[in-house]
Amino acid sequence: MPVRLFVGALFGDEGKGKIAAFSAFDEKPFYLVRTGAINAGHTVVHMGKEYKLRALPSGLVTFREGKGATAPGALISIEVLKREVQTLGLSKEQVLVDERTGIITEEHVERERQDQHLAKKIGSTLTGVGMAMVDRVMRRLKLARDYKDEIERFATVADVTSLVHEAVDSYKVVHVEGTQGFGLSLFHGTYPYVTSRDVTASALLSEVGLSPFDVEDVILVTKAFVTRVGAGPLKGELSEEEAKERGLVEYGTVTGRLRRAAPLEENLDLLRRAIRVNGATKLAVTKVDVLFPKAKGVTRWSDLPTEAKVWLSDLEKEVGVPICYVGTGPEALETVKAC
Ligand code: GTP
Ligand code: IMP
Ligand code: MG
Numbered sequence: 001m002p003v004r005l006f007v008g009a010l011f012g013d014e015g016k017g018k019i020a021a022f023s024a025f026d027e028k029p030f031y032l033v034r035t036g037a038i039n040a041g042h043t044v045v046h047m048g049k050e051y052k053l054r055a056l057p058s059g060l061v062t063f064r065e066g067k068g069a070t071a072p073g074a075l076i077s078i079e080v081l082k083r084e085v086q087t088l089g090l091s092k093e094q095v096l097v098d099e100r101t102g103i104i105t106e107e108h109v110e111r112e113r114q115d116q117h118l119a120k121k122i123g124s125t126l127t128g129v130g131m132a133m134v135d136r137v138m139r140r141l142k143l144a145r146d147y148k149d150e151i152e153r154f155a156t157v158a159d160v161t162s163l164v165h166e167a168v169d170s171y172k173v174v175h176v177e178g179t180q181g182f183g184l185s186l187f188h189g190t191y192p193y194v195t196s197r198d199v200t201a202s203a204l205l206s207e208v209g210l211s212p213f214d215v216e217d218v219i220l221v222t223k224a225f226v227t228r229v230g231a232g233p234l235k236g237e238l239s240e241e242e243a244k245e246r247g248l249v250e251y252g253t254v255t256g257r258l259r260r261a262a263p264l265e266e267n268l269d270l271l272r273r274a275i276r277v278n279g280a281t282k283l284a285v286t287k288v289d290v291l292f293p294k295a296k297g298v299t300r301w302s303d304l305p306t307e308a309k310v311w312l313s314d315l316e317k318e319v320g321v322p323i324c325y326v327g328t329g330p331e332a333l334e335t336v337k338a339c
Contacts, residue, residue: 001213001214001215001216002167002168002171002172002173002174002214002216003168003173003174003175003176003210003214003215003216004023004027004029004173004174004175004176004215004216004217004218004219005176005178005201005204005205005215005217005218005219005278006019006020006023006175006176006177006178006219006221007178007181007182007199007200007201007204007218007219007220007221007274007278007280008178008179008180008181008182008184008199008220008221008222009181009182009220009221009222009270009271009274009275009278009280009283010181010182010183010222010223010226010227010228010267010270010271010274011180011181011183011184011189011226011227011228011229011232011234012040012179012180012181012184012195012228012229013181013223013227013229013250013252013253013259014181014221014222014223014286015221015223015284015286015287015327016042016058016177016178016179016221017042017043017044017053017058017177018042018043018044018045018058018286018327018330018332018335019219019221019284019286019325019327019335020032020042020057020058020059020175020177021044021046021058021059021061021062021332022062022325022332022333022335022337023059023175023219023325024057024058024059024060024062024063024066024175025059025062025063025332025333026337027173027175028063028065028066028173029059029063029066029172029173029174029175030067030167030172030173030174031066031067031068031069031096031163031164031167031172031174031175032057032059032060032063032066032067032068032069032174032175032177033057033068033069033070033071033160033164033174033175033176033177033208034053034055034056034057034068034069034070034071034074034177035071035073035074035176035177035178035179035203035204035207035208036074036075036178036179036180036197036199036207037074037075037076037104037127037129037132037179037196037197038054038055038075038076038077038080038104038127038128038129038254039054039124039125039127039129039179039180039195039254040054040179040180040254041053041054041252041253041254042054042058042177042179042253043253043330044058044061044062044332045330045331045332046061046062046331046332046333050330051087051088052253053084054076054080054084054254055070055074055076055077055080055081055084056068056070056081056084056085056088056090056095057069057175057177058177059175059177060088060090060094061088061332062332062333064088064089064090065094066094067093067094067095067096068090068094068095068096069095069096069097069098069158069160069163069164070096070097070098070101070144070160071098071101071160071176071204071207071208071209072098072099072100072101072160072161072207072208072209073197073203073206073207073208074098074101074102074207075101075102075103075104075129075132075133075136076097076101076102076103076104076144077103077104077105077128078103078147078150078151081095081097081151081154081155082154085154085155086154092152092154092155092156093156095154095155095156096155096156096157096158096160096163097144097151097155097156097157097158097160098144098157098158098159098160098161099143099144099145099148099157099158099159100143100144100145101143101144102132102133102135102136102141102142102143102144103132103141103142103143103144103146103147104127104128104129104132105128105132105142106128107128108128108129108131108132108135109126109127109128109131111128111131112124112126112127112128112130112131113126115131118130121192121231122192122193122230122231123193123229123230123231123232123257124230125230125252125254125255126255127254129195129196130195130196133196133197144157145157160208160209161208161209164208164209164210165209165210168210168214176204176205176208176210178199178201178203178204179195179199180195180199181199181274182199182200182270182273182274182277182278183228183232183270183274184199185197185198185199185200185203186198186199187200188200188273188277190232190233193230193231193232193233194232200277200278201215201218201277201278201279216281217281217282218278218279218280218281218282219280219281219282219283219284219324219325220274220275220278220280220282220283220284220321221283221284221286221325222264222271222274222283222284222285222286223264223285223286223287224264224285224286224287224288224290224291225246225248225261225262225263225264225287225290225291226261226262226263226264226266226267226270227248227250227259227260227261227262228259228260228262229252229255229257229258229259229260230257234260234262235262235266235267235269235270236262236263236265236266236267237260237261237262238261238262238263240258243260243261246261247290248261248290249261264315268318268319271319272319275319275320275321280321281321282321282322282323282324282325282339283316283319283321283322283323283324283325284323284324284325284326284327285312285315285323285325285326285327286326286327287327288304288308288312288326288327288328289327289328289329289334291308291311292304292305292307292308292311294308295308295326295328296328296329296334297328297329297331297334298326298328298334298336299328299333299334299335299336300336301326301336301338304326304328304336308326312326322338322339323338323339324337324338324339325337325338326338
């Protein structure tokens, strides 16, 4: 069962990109598959350089020889994909676009901008994802196979599902990277303040075309505190002042909007439910350096400050899943691997 899934526990921006990048460096998977859509920006810092990826898997930043793929259930924009392939300097053979990956165009973005419900009430990222999903449900969305000539100038259009099956059937490790977080799931989140798809482990499998029996690990990524961009409930929400005082101020990767913040302790019910629904086998806790500055850059559990170790052990007892990864800085390798 060589498949590992990376999913978010909260309202997105937990640092799935960073943890996926660390794990790709660590495990050198045969395929790295990105699910979801370009509303999700994954930030990876590696060797002092920052990358923001919206279409390609984050592991390609730390594992440049890897093969990246987009899932049949993913929605991408050709422009965004092309830019990322160029930024990472990847060869055409390394970038596989499933022939059924959906294509978002300017027209989808325009339709979202004009939609008051999405723009004003939901606080959508307005990247065209919801409208492309509407078109897919209506069976009029164009897929990668319809843009084959254009895409094949810089990537390879392929049957990613079959390729992944071949790899899995010969016990090669495959990483599947999810987007957003449990609280933003169309089915399980704080509807209607959610994104336009389910983002749980089962949804990732469905998007790629894998079976639950293929899965070895579900790595659920949570931050040491909770943030949310856009509208919707947030338990224990701090005022902007309080968030600033505690150093919890962040801005969205795609939209640049200020992220609302709350303590994780007030949101353990959300975390527990995310664990149950996703079937999390391992937890990753990022931004521990923000709560405990002495943890900054630490890569061994024994080097973490005592307060951080106590806080993490208490959290582990509260939720009953081992904390296997601890994020101690934005750099992909600023990570403690504890199990
Ligand atoms: P979405 O799919 O959009 O939800 O993205 P994501 O989960 O990949 O998270 P995103 O990259 O949008 O946001 C996480 C932010 O935290 C980025 O700016 C990362 O560089 C940063 N980050 C991730 N892990 C750590 C960490 O352990 N410490 C610090 N200080 N920053 C981190
Ligand atoms: P949409 O999916 O772009 O329509 O946005 C719907 C809601 O999900 C809004 O509250 C967005 O801010 C939020 N959202 C969508 N994608 C992300 C993400 O990648 N990170 C964080 N929030 C997101
Ligand atoms: Mg993000």
